[in-house]
Amino acid sequence: MKLLPTPEQAAALEATLHAANRAADLVSRIAFTQRCFRNYDLRKHTYDRIKAEFGLAAQAAQHVIKKVADAYRALHANLAAANAGAANLGKQGSARRPKAGSKPITFRIGAAQPYDDRCLSWQLQTRTVSIWTVAGRLRGIAFTGSAVQVAMLAAHRRGESDLVCRDGCWYLIATCVLPDVPVTAPDAFLGVDLGIVNIATTSDGDRHSGKGLNAVRHRHRRLRRRLQAKQTTSAKRLLKRRARKEARFAANVNHVIAKQIVTEAERTCRGIALEDLQGIRERVRLRKPQRVMLHAWSFHQLGGFIAYKAARRGVAVIHVDPAYSSQQCSACGHVDKKNRPDRETFSCTSCGFAEHADVNAARNIASRGVAGWAVSHAA
Structure with missing residues (x-):
């Protein structure tokens, strides 16, 4: 869903993404140095620090740590697949394989940040959202969408939504879980x-x-x-x-x-x-x-x-x-x-x-x- 923030709201959203991804870089360096990649264990080492240094709320800090843990889980799965002969990180002998696990994962300054229902709420009747930022809770951010999209959000939205900035435009990517439709036996x-x-x-x-x-x-x-x-x-x-x-x-x-x-x-x-x-x-x-x-x-x-x-x-x-x-x-x-x-x-x-x-x-x-x-x- 495309957001239509005011310039002040857009500045707050941008500052939030930057803070979250700088915090993610710090968590990633700590995880790599201490070889600690589990979400719960990383919290012990980083939770209080990133809240204090980057001004993150409790839920935002936990999402940052989870994002880092998920990134390392994906990396380790790709490394395991590469060792088994898969081409996830290039062909055998490529420079990508040894480099992939030799340094901490880094995050783009504008990389997506996940939100759950504690720090993001949808007002579908008024086509607005309320979202947490480092500048405080922003209410009344307008979003666009057809009637079909809004109905799908109301009926099938599940779990987290990702805040994304792409080419200067702001989006919330929401996950919708639709029920399976029985496959008709074809003639x-x-x-x-x-x-x-x-x-x-x-x-x-x-x-x-x-x-x-x-x-x-x-x-x-x-x-x-x-x-x-x-x-x-x-x-x-x-x-x-x-x-x-x-x-x-x-x-x-x-x-x-x-x-x-x-x-x-x-x-x-x-x-x-x-x-x-x-x-x-x-x-x-x-x-x-x-x-x-x-x-x-x-x-x-x-x-x-x-x-x-x-x-x-x-x-x-x-x-x-x-x-x-x-x-x-x-x-x-x-x-x-x-x-x-x-x-x-x-x-x-x-x-x-x-x-x-x-x-x-x-x-x-x-x-x-x-x-x-x-x-x-x-x-």
Whole structure:
């Protein structure tokens, strides 16, 4: 939820984040020096000190200590995973692994700060919040939100909310726990083929072109290159102001595509079959210009959007092996590289079936979804 504080309120919120994160840095150094990482043990060493030095209230001080303890718990879990062979902290032999555990964790001066119901209260009727700051309790801070968002807050908000400042705007990120929607047994599956030229193509023949998104990315890439070459203060300021703009645009495109796919699957009582593209960046070997496009490809985000939107509507989602789906004929099942004379065309050398290559691949994914669902839900 976006907050609309007055300049005085914004200054108090900023001072609160700065104080909380300076305190978190101190707690982190103490935890690292004394090798004390448990929340309860850290309180004994740091609670009174950070309250006195940084002017934190009791709940705020406890949240700072818990934030540090959680950060070290995540770090140690990543280190353990890395020792077991996972790439959480880079590949074997990378410089990130030894550096990760060799120094205390630091916190950005504007990093998010958690709040619970003792130091934050919502007045949903008046669209305001009351929140603790180092300048005292601030009441009547306005926030924006649609009627749907406010209703969700009223019915499903649980636990803590995080205070965040992003690009000069203030937000409260509230956790809402929605009840599970029973998954409806699908009559069939809607296959979705993911790509770069066409972001998503369905087995119904709907193609969501990536031409506009790729043009935006190319324009942003050229602009970044020119600004980085200048190395002036104004160029750096413009780069900072434009940060995440491309990511927001891509996320919006993915949201729109995901909503259309889920809506169509729900309307026709079908499930959704997606490609399992785990590790594709490591498997594929491409030339440098193509690598740039591949690494900017947000297929994982689109798959995540489809999955959570489908879960909220009770639509089944299954991930299938995409191997040879672009070379296999969806009519007769014949697999041959020669079935793909070019990127857009599929022409089966066995039965003569012809179709757009992405639509043919999506149909293969849909049929594999049917088979995979039958195996996983066999009586």
